[in-house]
Structure formats: structure tokens, C-alpha cells
Amino acid sequence: MSIGPRIPHPARRPRRRVGSALVGAVLVASTLAGCSDSDAETPTDPADLSGHTYLSNTVIGAPIPGGGPLVLSFDKNRMSANAGCNGHGGEVTFDGDTMTPGPLAGTMMACAPPHDETDRWVADLFGAPLTWHLDGTELTLSRGDQRVLLTEQQNRPITETRWQVTALVKNAGVTSSTVLEQRKPFFRIGTDGKLTGNTGCNSMTGTATVTGDVVDFSGIATTRMACEPEVAEVEQTVLAALNGPATVTVDGDEMSLTNRADGSVGLRLTAVGD
16 A cells, blocks of 8 residues: 655644744743843942032922032931032931931021022922932932932042132131132142142242142242231141141042141132133
8 A cells, every 4th residue: 555745734834833933922022031130220339429429410390599509428328418508417328229318417607598598408308218329420319309410529630720728727627717718828739740829928839749648748938028917827827738748638629638747737728710
């Protein structure tokens, strides 16, 4: 008995194609699911905020009275904030993407309108938990309809910056005055180590070697103009602070300088100009 070639039953062919399509669909779905899991956003570490200062660039919702910006700094489990009037500081805790500021203590300086309303704005923003997200140098705080976008403040370089004295440090006291505002003592260190500046009374020159956070001032000479007693006092403190090595800390546009030989003498300075 002769048997011809076996012909598959036609009904089986569609079932094979459907089965193959289903397997392919399952594989695609599994692949997509795997990509979604691997691309899931990793929670930001609060430790990444410590030691950094952020400035607001966009506010959605209630605006900052006077325009701000909001300056927000973190130091481990503490934060400080200033939106144009008084400074505020206190503890802050983190739980995932939730930031909960504790009670904030503030200075009591009186400010002219519209900046006199900034303290209330700060209190409202940090008066309840906030959702936070850090993406590189961009920090976002949000709650309800309020959203504040901030960018990390970049520190000014020690050299090639005009540093103007805003306060004198003597015997653990920090003082500012109209004399400082009027006389504007400053110094500038070139990349070649040359120092130029003004004590508030006389011009000065010298050299300064920058090594990390230590600046070694030497050979400072001044002109010989006589000054009123209160101006001469400013000059004496400036020169004492710049006598030999000093430790400096730069935070954005602000510098804190402390003489290493006499820790009771120092300066507070701010960067001015380009």
C-alpha cells in the first residue's frame, strides 16, 4: 500500500502563528517591564545637600515679596534660609522625598517694604513638610500649588575676585558700620600672587599665596595718609587680619577670613563686580 507525503492539517497552521505571536507579545511586555524597573528613579540622598547653598530662580505660587531670591543652605541635619530680610535656621529631617523643617529661629532685623513680608513667606513655605528632589545642581521644593526651583550657588574663586570687607571680627564679635559702607575696604589677589587693595584709608600692595583654604599674606605695604580715628581702626583690623597665614571659607559670594596666629581677628567679605 503506497502512502503519499503527509500534509499538515490546515487548521493547525493558524494556531501555530497565533501561539508565536502571543509568545512574542509576552517577551516584549516582559522586556518593557524590565526596562521600567531598571529605569526607576533612585531616591536622592539628603547627604548630597549638606555643605551646599541654593538660590531660587523660579517660584510658582505665592511669589517672594521683593523678588528674593531665597537663599537656602544645608549643614547635615540643619538648614538656613533667607529671602531678603532676616535669616532663619533650624533642624530639618528627611523621610524619602519628604523634607520636614523644624521650628526655625530667626534674626529680628527690621526691613523696609516689600521685604518686610519675606519672613512671613519663609515661615509659610517651611511651616509644613515639603516634597523635595535634587537633580544635579537643581533642587525643587513643592507642596500643593507652591513650587520653588533653586540652583546650587557656585563659589567665587579666591583669586581674581574683588573681595570687599563688610564686617570686622574682633574678640569673637562681628561688627559692621557706616564707615565700612562708605570706605569699602577691599583686596584682590591675582593669579600671579600679587595683592592689591585698600584698607579703607590707604592703598595697599603685597603678595598672597593660596593653598587650599589657607592664604598666606606677606610683604603688605600701604600709603601713609592719616585717617580719622574710626577709619584708622578699620585699617588696623584689616591689616591685622591680613598679617601672615589666614584660613578662608568661601560660600558663594561670601568669604569668611580668620587670622591663623590670632583667631580673634578676622574679616567678613563679599565678592563685588565681575
